[in-house]
Amino acid sequence: MNNFCFQNPTKLIMGKGMIAQLSKEIPSDKKVMITFGGGSVKKNGVYEQVKEALKNHNTVEFWGIEPNPAIETLREAIALGKAENVDFLLAVGGGSVIDGTKLISAGLLYDGDAWDLVKKGKADKTVPLGTVLTIPATGSEMNDGAVISCKETKEKYAFFSNFPKFSILDPEVTFSLPDYQIACGIADTFVHVMEQYLTKVGESRLMDRWAESILQTLVEIAPKIKENKQDYQNMADFMMCATMALNGFIALGVSQDWATHMIGHEVTALTGLTHGHTLAIILPGTMDVLRQQKSEKIMQVGARVFGVSSGTHDFRINETIRKTREFFNSLGLTTSLSENNIGREVIDEIERRFNERDVHFGEDGLVTGTVAKEILNKVY
Incomplete structure (x- = not known):
């Protein structure tokens, strides 16, 4: 076995009905931006559960993070987050939404173009984030990696930033995939x-x-x-x-x-x-x-x-x-x-x-x- 150092700080919250735990996991004084994909969460009940859990929180929503999250879309999310003084992120979706939100979390604290961070491959300063997983696949809900694309140049690169503070996994949300x-x-x-x-x-x-x-x-x-x-x-x-x-x-x-x-x-x-x-x-x-x-x-x-x-x-x-x-x-x-x-x-x-x-x-x-x-x- 090779030498290694290991730490994984993500809190995993698993099971039916556990989306309700959001209210306890996100501090009430945080300004939360919730990120979404194309809208399937409004059909499977996840959106309503998230909104109910965070009804006493100050939230703003960003929609439209696509499969293979594109820097062009994420720039818009970063701009919104900065304008709203967001200091906590919640990714609700599959690996693409979570990956994209990891870059947003770094971009909110970066003065330049977030694509610079992708090309660099890592970011050290990030806004905290949590996730509600809706599509099992990437493992992004419990690691610090992401993969970001650029539509203009047809490029796709791995990028590393922060581990989610917590991730909620309810198997029932996968039934309609x-x-x-x-x-x-x-x-x-x-x-x-x-x-x-x-x-x-x-x-x-x-x-x-x-x-x-x-x-x-x-x-x-x-x-x-x-x-x-x-x-x-x-x-x-x-x-x-x-x-x-x-x-x-x-x-x-x-x-x-x-x-x-x-x-x-x-x-x-x-x-x-x-x-x-x-x-x-x-x-x-x-x-x-x-x-x-x-x-x-x-x-x-x-x-x-x-x-x-x-x-x-x-x-x-x-x-x-x-x-x-x-x-x-x-x-x-x-x-x-x-x-x-x-x-x-x-x-x-x-x-x-x-x-x-x-x-x-x-x-x-x-x-x-x-x-x-x-x-x-x-x-x-």
Whole structure:
């Protein structure tokens, strides 16, 4: 196990009816800006619950944070927050709303353009924020990361700021989610785990088995959720899988990859394809191209998650990759670029961008622009 320092200050508030706890979690003397996405919270009852809980607070609302939150939209939110002297933020939505609000929390205390902070990659001064999670996927409700896009340049970058003070997770708010959104959320969660797990063997038995437990749970509950997305226990497990996948717990002392995510961010930025869907396409390609370097871990996930424990070395690797792709297909997701009408010019542009930035992604820094192109060609 590698050396590490770990701290996660987010208070997790889980369960039915817990949105009412907002009144206790946000100090009454704070000026609160509540951020939202496109309006689904008005259809599933979340908006009414939030407003009731904060009826004695001084609040202002900002609507319209889109999937893949755009700096163009977030600039408007920052301007509103500054004009209203906001000193607490509440993100009500999925990962995009929470990610965008993390940048708002930094932008409120920054005199320049918030895109500077994104390009820098981090911010130290932030306004406190809390969240009400409505879409399990990104894990943003219990980490300090965010991913912000720029529509003008078709760029998408990771950015780190502050942990939410608290996050409220009520599984009942997920019952009305569209099937595609659930499928992308499960895929996103699955790949988050794999980015921290499918690296080197022998670094930590505990982290391996903790990661495997999340993967095993996702494989077990996915078909049940597809059959009935209003089962409270299954959706509660899904929410917790998504949170635990990226709150730092399974990453303690082990190597991390993130090449699949970095490639996926570019596909989304250039084509608009939903983030979780891009990961379902790219991960099998990453496993295939890096099969030699990742062979022991691929066989381990095959044996412990998919039951592939016999056969030749090559058979076990091929079968594990096939079962990974099959799992994503079972969610209802396609697993090739061509099925989504994404042309080879997108592959060429990603190679160009990576080469221009001289990137070296992956646990061993092996994924350059050339290797990214090879991965994308594998899943074309």
